Amino acid sequence: MLKYDAVVAGAGPAGSTAARVVATAGARVLLIEKRARVGYPVQCAEYVPALIASEVDFGEKSIALAVGTLVTFFPDGTVTSTPAPGYILNREVFDASLAEGAVKAGAELWLKATVEDLTDTSLIIRQANGRRQEVEAGVIIGADGPLSLVARTRGWPRATLAAAVQVEMALPEPMQVTRVYFDPLYRGGYAWVFPKGKTANVGVGLVSGEITPAAALTHFLRRLGWQQQNIVRRTGGLIPVAGPYQEVHRGRVLLCGDAGGFTHPVTGAGILTAILSGRLAGEAAAAYLGSGAPLATYEESWRDLLGPALARGQAGRRRWQEEWARDGAALSKLLRQTWMV
Template sequence: MFDVVVVGGGPSGATAAEDLARAGRSVALLDRAGRIKPCGGAIPPRLIADFAIPDSQIVARISTARMVSPTGRAVDIPIENGFVGMVDREHFDTFLRDRAGQAGAERHTGTFLRMERSEAGPAVVYRDKVSGEERRLPTRLVIGADGARSQVAKQEVPGGDRIPYVIAYHEIVAAPPNTAAYDPVRCDVVYDGRISPDFYGWVFPHGTQCSVGMGSGVQGIDLKAATAALRAAAGLSECETIRKEGAPIPLKPLDRWDNGGDVVLAGDAAGVVAPSSGEGIYYAMVGGRVAATAVQAALTTGRARDLRLARRLFMKEHKSVFRVLRSMQDAYYRSDERRERFVSLCHDIDVQRLTFEAYMNKKLVRARPMAHIRIGLKNAAHLLRLVPETYA
């Protein structure tokens, strides 16, 4: 019997499995393998430091973020005193799973089917990828880290079948030479209702490759056509297409992450993707770490209620950031007129500095109270249409 079975081997599940294995727990890591999540691949310096990511996994270092409005106006924001690291999920997720295995987690490849419980305790039942047979992993506790449409959440956690999400789609293409439309050290974020009526599109360099994609929760949106338009605008239409991927991205953390007994959720399964930005890798790995902390506590004390610690720890540090980002998305993503104003607001030097300080450090910056006041006043002026859309 394992101490814990981790279902899902993405950044969240692999992090939880590695942490628990290094703590001396017997861990099984169950992953489907072969699935690559659509993702821009951006990670902040704090993730690189907190989770000991080697330079070999960083395929590009971004020094500028370009915000593009519905009318095509572009605001370039320099990333001062840092950078945005870029990873390729095809290799990054494999690296994390391999590292968990090296720490002592036992790897299993297959698809989660259900949980069974008996007097001996719970067990995870899965379909083995090679043989096609049903197999069981007896365990004391389970971490569900199997994505936005988590079967573990759906079957085991109240409310786990009602995660709101957008559908993300991207294409990985061979990167062209540096041109006026494409810069290998610049991320482009496109706020245009013709690309996405409720989210945004992106062009993110990955060294020799590039991720081009968009997300939307609106039914009937032609994701591939929108991505083709993005490729054309960035001069990427003729570039070789390496792979295409689509998947749901959750929009809101679940109110509950555990079932009160033997299951706790992590990562996308718990809904922890940042509103507005859609950033998920950092929060997934933090989610895996706090889930491992909660499991370690429950295994030590024997108290199932200690599984609640995962959500409490996460929200204590990140609830304020999520609330601010949610407010920004609700205010500015509802129409092209609002998106135009949002890009105008990005001209402001206070917005630029505080945004990327918060991004790199993953906390609200409180050291400049006057800057916050100025931003609040400018934000109100834009929402009340007291300034023209195109001010610079």
């Protein structure tokens, strides 16, 4: 059986960051990714706040457009502008650069390799050649996204998920701001236009409701008056919206990123929190491997760094669930109290 100090499942932002941190501390790390190419296909609207640059190194090529302002369209017809400096990423390039960082730090990356099963100390991995390989691990880090096999196999319940659909389409005119649109129909969610230069990511995410996400997107494109023939790419995916699990470590298994529920419960943004929780999980794993420090230090460190913001998001999400209104004025009032607070 192969042996590693740490095995990380999933080479998204959370897993690549965790793998880089543990490998930098000198541990033998295996990073497992089921896709053939890290970060492809992209399933994301690609907005990150500017402060991400203080957390990770990424080159110019990872950035499609720098943006400064978020314009929010409320159901009662009011429109607000909020400073929201950030970037629309080229996520394919961004994710690949994070994985490259992990490999440069010494992690071994297996592509087209899928974690199929695990115990507290070992994993069954189906490799690119179809063979099943058993691997022993000192620590297992589950960074395998919203449908995390690591979490489900080790007894965590299925997360509450929003469903999102998105198209990338040619922009009728240049746009420098991000736009978010609320509508009573998009229950528990919203629609967005995030410009990338000549094109924009245009999508809708919702939790449940009278219409499917696909029907909501058709409704939204009609509202914008934009033509379906300008669509160049379609994507979509699932977003955890209930906040992190009460505990994100059990035995020798740690969860980070979407696998642990580390997205903002109101906005659904999860790239920065994936990187931050990945770093903290990596630091806890490195301390455990290096000096036997309890892995439970991860619970303290993520609560210190991310707890208050995510708890505010959870409170907002609960209100959206209970108070979402069909009436535009009532819904706008709720949104002003819970959106970007």
